[in-house]
Amino acid sequence: MKYSTSLMAIALTSVLTACGGSDSNDAPDPALSGSFSLGVSDNPADAQVVNIAFKQVVLKGNGQSLSFDVSDNGELKMVDLLTVQGQETATLVSGQSVPVGEYQMCIYMENSEVANEDSSYVQTIDGIAGLTTNSNGTCGGVGADEPDTGRLFFNKAFTIAAGNNLFVAEFDLAKGLQAPHGNKAYWTLKPTSVQLVNNAEVGAIRGQISPDTVTACETAAEGSTFNQAVYLYPADTPLAQMSDFRPDAGLIPAQVAPIASSRVQAILDDTETVIGYQYEFGFVAADSYSLGYTCLAQNDDPESSNNPDDPQSPFFIHADEQEVSVTQAAVTERNIPMDFVPAS
Secondary structure (H helix, E strand, C coil), X not given: CCCCCCEEEEEECCCECCHHHCCCCCCCCCCCEEEEEEEEEEECCCCCEEEEEEEEEEEEECCEEEEEECCECCECEEEEHHHCECCCCEEEECCEEEECEEEEEEEEEECECCCCCCCCEEEXXXXXXXXXXXXXXXXXXXXXXXXXXXXXXXXXXXXXXXXXXXXXXXXXXXXXXXXXXXCCCCEEECHHHEEEEEHHHEEEEEEEECHHHHHHHHHHHCCCCCECEEEEEECCCCHHHECCCCCCCCCCCCCECCCEEEECEEEECCCCCEEEEEEEEEEEECEXXXXXXXCEHHHCCCCCXXXXXXXXXXXXXXXXXXXXXXXCCCEEECCECCCCCCCC
């Protein structure tokens, strides 16, 4: 089964307010501690459910590891990533504070190789299957104490300063979520697909796709199955060089792999009639970008290279937008094409 490109983010939106994960009643010095936020947000493309059973969050730094239980009344914290898309978030940890300093972070989830709705799993039109991550181990000697525990490890260190600190852990599912293959009957989430960004340094992009653009793409595709998505590329990437997600990204001359992608959602009126199409990237680092639109996202297999000449599963970017600037804490509006004016 092929999985369409997607962008998922774990947004750090709760406030951590006690040192060391303990129950100490001593109020921390505001100059020596800072607030930190942690929640979940996502924008996947193809699956109906991507459920992660979260167990624990560990911050490693300052010569100690701080552990935070994210369970709900002793039960695993279940988050269907499809319910928290774009800029929406679901809280993992709240009400804790940590000393200022430099940290690394691990998030622990329950691995499940079998279809189990009480654990981590992926649901598609073919049913449900288990979901695991192929990383394990501790964070400074903390975590992974129980079997079937997977570790999502963030290699990049980050700083918690005095005051509010909001972060987003972004998962690029297009590159990091692998469908069952070989003798495996479960999905795999690659920990290398996760990046942590400072929420103070990110913005958002959203807009609508004109019906004419959608129709033109589907006509050019000459097929009957379509999955619309908008791809995010580095600045000044021309349409002819916009490629798919692929294992050899960056190795093919004149081809530029996307940074991320966003599912295009149908806009419905009160009678459930489609009246438009919209997309949104919830957490994008402040910079300049190019956008590409396709109606063939279902044919973009991150484990192989897809192109317009593939007789079985053709893939191409149909339309582009250039000079899309993202600024901190702001939403950039960009329709495709830019001069398209949606009906009010």
